[in-house]
Amino acid sequence: MSLVLPLRLLLLGAPGSGKGTQTSRLLKRFSNLHSLSSGDILRAQIAAKSEVGNKAAEFIKNGKLVPDSTMVELINTELELRGWLNEASSWILDGFPRTRTQAEALRKVLIPRKATVNMVVELDVDQNVILERIEARWVHVPSGRVYNLDYNPPKVPFKDDITGEPLTKRSDDTAEVFQKRLDQYNLELGPLKEFYRDLGVLHRVSGNTSDTIYPKLERLILEKDKKNDI
Template identity: 50%
Template sequence: MVPHTVFRAVIMGPPGSGKGTVSARITATFGLKHLSSGDLLRANIKAKTELGLLMKSCIDQGHLVPDGVMSRLILSDLRGLGRTSWLLDGFPRTVAQAEALDKLYSVDSVVNLDVPFQTIKQRLTSRWIHLASGRVYNIDFNPPKVAGLDDVTGEPLVQRDDDTPETVTLRLKAYQTKTEPVLEYYRSKGVLETFSGTETNKIWPHLRAFLDKKLLAPREGVA
């Protein structure tokens, strides 16, 4: 299904809430262009663009990428899309970034995945990856055929440094501090829609039904 009019959305949720899986389903079902801030960040660093070098410097020093730099990166890519329906993932993460986005585009919907932190901790600390391919396994619901080894290559799986229990707790606290105000920002604008649950497959039908209605409803004033 492709929207008849331009539809612009943001997906939000804590790390490990299933944003990647849900984003893939939204883009496949509704034909939206998916823009991930993480993917853009890595691509610019790899290509050694001016912004990429600046962001790498921040990351290497253990600093957060400044709001202005992240906004320039994302908004530059959005301009290149023209009048296209899109789904933003990982941006905005601060109110300043949300305000920068609002100056150029009207956001039709902000989808918030509300997954209990305890569920996320269990999910992330059970996650193991095959570094070379990026294949992800979960001990609880998607285990490898042989414990500790990749199904395809048989090579050892590793746990990311940011998936250890201590780091996951810190990441979730950081999300609360930095991103909760963004949810309030969009709630005040009347575009925030929250979907709660512990399993992506149970959240998805409700989210799809919501988007079906949004995309079929006549809308005016698209920026």
């Protein structure tokens, strides 16, 4: 089905909260909704050696974070290339903005084009559950297929279902390492939520599995769309 009103959605959620899964399900549900992944775009622009890609690559090469201004330029450039910088487009931003500074800068870019983010949803997942998931997560690196020993185990222990090749444990898929990512996320979340709450677009859905969260997320979007309240 298609949404009646344009939806420009940002999903907030801790690493491991299932933002990618929710995005995939929303794209299947709503035919006029598209997604933009900041990580994918960054890698593509670096590979293409574009002006903004070269800027980003220089920071990464020197072990520095890509500055907010460069990330905003990256997203803005991609939205423009895709023809989505207008009030009629519907899209989900994946992975950006992550801080209030980024959100403020992005809004300044989007306001003149009437393409501002008009719905922000926090995926509220118990972080202890996230850590348990991470400890049980294994991947098939060549394909990117992800398994979880608790709820999505491989047919043969520690072997990829398709190729039979060994699965790998990522170096950062441990509770100790992942907790640092969660701590950083928690530090940044408060000001980011406050920014979008003040704009009147912040919502929250809670649950500890994707199957619990998704129906709530879809219902929220449909209700807002029906009421012409996006």
